[in-house]
Amino acid sequence: MNYEKFATIAPTDYAGALKRESFMDFGIKALWQPIPRISGPAYTVEMAPGDNLMLHAAIYDAPVGSVIVAKANSMDFAVVGGNVCAIAQKRGIAGLVIDGLIRDIKEVREASFPVFARGVIPMPGIKKEVLPLNTPITCGGINVNSGDIIVADEEGIAVIPKDNAQAIYTQAKNKADKEASLSLDEWEANHYKIVQKHLNKQ
Numbered sequence: 001m002n003y004e005k006f007a008t009i010a011p012t013d014y015a016g017a018l019k020r021e022s023f024m025d026f027g028i029k030a031l032w033q034p035i036p037r038i039s040g041p042a043y044t045v046e047m048a049p050g051d052n053l054m055l056h057a058a059i060y061d062a063p064v065g066s067v068i069v070a071k072a073n074s075m076d077f078a079v080v081g082g083n084v085c086a087i088a089q090k091r092g093i094a095g096l097v098i099d100g101l102i103r104d105i106k107e108v109r110e111a112s113f114p115v116f117a118r119g120v121i122p123m124p125g126i127k128k129e130v131l132p133l134n135t136p137i138t139c140g141g142i143n144v145n146s147g148d149i150i151v152a153d154e155e156g157i158a159v160i161p162k163d164n165a166q167a168i169y170t171q172a173k174n175k176a177d178k179e180a181s182l183s184l185d186e187w188e189a190n191h192y193k194i195v196q197k198h199l200n201k202q
Helices: 003-008 053-061 082-090 105-111 162-180 184-199
Strands: 038-046 067-071 095-099 115-117 137-139 142-144 149-153 156-160
Touching (some): 003 038, 038 053, 038 137, 067 137, 082 105, 095 137, 142 156
Antiparallel strands (some): 149 156
16 A cells, blocks of 8 residues: 555544544644644554553564554653664664654754654653553554554644555545635635535534
């Protein structure tokens, strides 16, 4: 599958084709700007609280083009820093989506490596607990399965179920293309009709 095509339209364009439970909560956000939009199959990671071992293992195991999606289970320690992000970038990882904290944001920003997380903290985690990789997790308040397609940018993070990803992409792309073909005046005219229709129902 051509995963890069999913980034040709924004998470906002997928909002009509997906339900609310396909979008992570707003607390997981781009940690530097302007961040590029990324897309790729999810490689999922669950970590023990305060322990970053499995995320560090994942950067060597995830296929090129993957978006590593990780659940830290702690807001007290950073699970990744500048060197690990640099290695992930070198190995062809498209980006990181972390329900947790990172550190060395200056290094990450200067390397232009896409990272979406809840924030930054100086204190690193430990490496002790071994857990399975690439299993279903909860990240940003929603379920994420290995292979689901992630589309992330400054607007938010969409998780497209892998089993019907092509149909969702086609629906979202058709709508986005239709709206892009309209002038603002045409869009306004349609919008006005919709608003009046709903007002007249009252």
